[in-house]
Amino acid sequence: MTDIAWIELALTAARPQALGALLRYFRDLDTAEEAFQEACLRAIRTWPDKGPPRDPAAWLIFVGRNSGIDVVRKRSRNDPLPEEEAFSDLSDAEGDMADRLDNSHYRDDILRLMFICCHPDLPATQQIALALRIVSGLSVAQIARAFLVGDSAMEQRITRAKARVAKAGVPFETPGAAERAERLGIVSAMIYLVFNEGYSAGITNPDSAAFCDEAIRLARLLLRIFPAEPEIMGLLALMLLQHSRAKTRIDTNGQIVLLEDQDRSRWDSRLINEALALLDKAIRHRKPGPYQVQAAISALHARAPTPKETDWKEITMLYGLLERIQPSPVVTLNKAVAVSKLEGPEAALEMIAPLAEKLDGYFYFHGVKGGLMMQAGRRPEAREAFDRAIALANSPAECAHIRQQIDKLGAVTPPAV
Numbered sequence: 001m002t003d004i005a006w007i008e009l010a011l012t013a014a015r016p017q018a019l020g021a022l023l024r025y026f027r028d029l030d031t032a033e034e035a036f037q038e039a040c041l042r043a044i045r046t047w048p049d050k051g052p053p054r055d056p057a058a059w060l061i062f063v064g065r066n067s068g069i070d071v072v073r074k075r076s077r078n079d080p081l082p083e084e085e086a087f088s089d090l091s092d093a094e095g096d097m098a099d100r101l102d103n104s105h106y107r108d109d110i111l112r113l114m115f116i117c118c119h120p121d122l123p124a125t126q127q128i129a130l131a132l133r134i135v136s137g138l139s140v141a142q143i144a145r146a147f148l149v150g151d152s153a154m155e156q157r158i159t160r161a162k163a164r165v166a167k168a169g170v171p172f173e174t175p176g177a178a179e180r181a182e183r184l185g186i187v188s189a190m191i192y193l194v195f196n197e198g199y200s201a202g203i204t205n206p207d208s209a210a211f212c213d214e215a216i217r218l219a220r221l222l223l224r225i226f227p228a229e230p231e232i233m234g235l236l237a238l239m240l241l242q243h244s245r246a247k248t249r250i251d252t253n254g255q256i257v258l259l260e261d262q263d264r265s266r267w268d269s270r271l272i273n274e275a276l277a278l279l280d281k282a283i284r285h286r287k288p289g290p291y292q293v294q295a296a297i298s299a300l301h302a303r304a305p306t307p308k309e310t311d312w313k314e315i316t317m318l319y320g321l322l323e324r325i326q327p328s329p330v331v332t333l334n335k336a337v338a339v340s341k342l343e344g345p346e347a348a349l350e351m352i353a354p355l356a357e358k359l360d361g362y363f364y365f366h367g368v369k370g371g372l373m374m375q376a377g378r379r380p381e382a383r384e385a386f387d388r389a390i391a392l393a394n395s396p397a398e399c400a401h402i403r404q405q406i407d408k409l410g411a412v413t414p415p416a417v
Contacts, residue, residue, distance in 0.1 A: 007047055011040050014057035015137045016221060020109030021061045026068055029116070029134070029162055035068030036060065042067075108180075110225055114218070115183045118190030121168050126161040128194050128211075133158050136214050146201070146208040184226065188235050188291065191218050195239050200394065212243050233282035234292030240275035241298040244268040256401040260307040272302045290326040293318055312341040329358045333365055336372075345375040363392040367402060379409050 018039070022032040039060040053059035117131040129147070132138045144154035198211025219236040226232055248262040279295050297318045304310040319335035333352055340348035349372050352365070359365035370385035386406050393399040 004044070004048075006052070007044060010052065010056045011043060011060075012137060014060055016110045016113055016135050017057040018060040018064060019134065020111075020113035022064050022068060023113055023116075024109055025065055026072070029165065031068055031072065032064075033134070034071065035064035038067040039064035110221065111180065111183055111187065114187040114190065114222075116165055118186050118193075119165050119168055120186075121164050122161050124193055126157060126164075127190050128197055129154065129158050130161045130165075131190055131194060131218075132211070132214065135218065138214070146198075146211060184222075184229065184232070187222065188219075188232060191215050191222070192235060192239070192291075194218070195242075199242060209246070212239070212246070215239060216243065228285075230282035230285040230287050231289040231291050233278045234289060234295045237275040237278040237282065238291050238295035238298060240271045240278070241295060241302055244271040244275070244302065250397065254397060254400075255404070256397050259301060264305070267302065275299065276302070288321070288325065290322060293322045293325065297322075310341070312338050316342060329355045330362070330364075333359065333368060337368060340372060340375070345372040348372050349376065361392060363389055363394060363398060366392065367398075367405075370402070370405060374405065374409060383409055 015036070019032055019036045022035050023029060026032050026035065042063055043056075043060065047053075114131065114135055117134055118127045122130065125147070129143055132143050133140065140155050140158065141151050143158075144151045147154065149157075192215070194211050195215035198208050198213075198215065201208035201211075216236065216239050219232065219239060223229070223232045223236055244267050245259070245262060247268070248264075248266050249257055251257050275295065276299055279292065279299055282292050283296075297315055300311050300315055300318075316335060316338040319331060319338055322331050323335065333355060336348040336351040339351060349369070352369060352372075355365065366385045366389035370382045370389060373379070373382035373385055383406065386402050386409075389402045390399055393402065
């Protein structure tokens with residue numbers, strides 16, 4: 001590996017820790033970013049000749065802090081002096097900052113950095129974009145390509161997100177245990193949003209597919225600083241299991257391949273084994289949560305050598321548990337699919353009937369309903385559901401998949417008026 005390649009890996013790995021610490025010092029996202037970028041430029045200039053530092057993150061924090069202080073001082077020269085009574089004793093400001101560097105709680109810095117990116121004032125798309133820019137360090141151009149928008153539009157989106165965060169006045173103090181637990185939940189949800197963006201859009205957009213890898217990297221980072229949190233283990237296990245099937249989700253013609261039709265020999269056994277070990281470790285904590293339950297469901301699919309050997313009874317029970325922990329019409333919809341494997345399509349159709357109003361705008365609801373209707377021999381109703389699914393399709397691949405189901409229906413006699 002070349003010096004530049006190693007340096008790029010080191011800077012990427014150190015980014016959340018270093019930027020999180022710089023954000024705590026300067027309490028301004030733009031200043032922290034500028035300080036980190038300056039430290040990165042100095043690293044690229046000096047590390048090839050002098051060799052890498054023993055602790056790249058600490059080096060970047062120290063150099064970035066000094067660079068940021070210089071910038072702040074230069075800016076202050078151009079600002080009018082405040083009233084005399086507004087001055088405070090700043091004689092030991094640098095000493096205090098050095099002390100904070102020595103005693104900084106890195107895990108709270110990283111958690112704060114991630115928490116800022118998933119501030120509740122931001123819509124999901126801005127949360128994802130900000131996290132990929134700030135925490136992951138992806139360029140605006142990379143993020144724009146993944147979202148299929150122009151660079152300037154993405155730059156504006158990220159700028160607006162930063163402005164909202166600054167206006168919201170996010171606290172910088174070290175969070176207590178209760179607040180830390182709340183933040184962990186919000187940060188986990190943001191990471192899963194990033195993963196789902198890549199998982200959903202990756203079928204037709206390879207740039208978005210890279211989001212899955214980035215979400216997994218962020219979850220690994222979170223698990224390193226909170227190694228005893230079973231829900232983070234569950235989150236990482238869930239994403240690894242889902243990502244293990246990435247190569248089999250579409251065929252050579254770009255068509256969606258359903259789980260039961262995928263070539264299981266091509267699933268990534270390395271990711272599956274890592275996920276199963278994580279899940280077993282999480283379960284031993286006896287603190288079940290939504291990510292652990294979803295990972296357990298996905299694990300049952302991964303453990304089944306063939307679709308026919310899938311333990312649908314256990315999956316149905318797990319969906320029942322998930323309904324109690326995190327009630328949702330989408331969870332009930334997924335449970336109905338499992339029930340159809342055990343009790344037939346009519347039983348499942350009876351389950352999803354009350355969901356019609358809540359999920360009327362949800363593509364997968366109408367796709368599932370159409371599939372169940374087709375299994376039950378209710379062809380006209382199946383066609384109606386599939387037509388609605390096509391209208392709600394999020395991608396050409398989804399639309400093509402539903403059209404394949406319609407083709408299986410054949411000619412349908414229209415119902416009598």
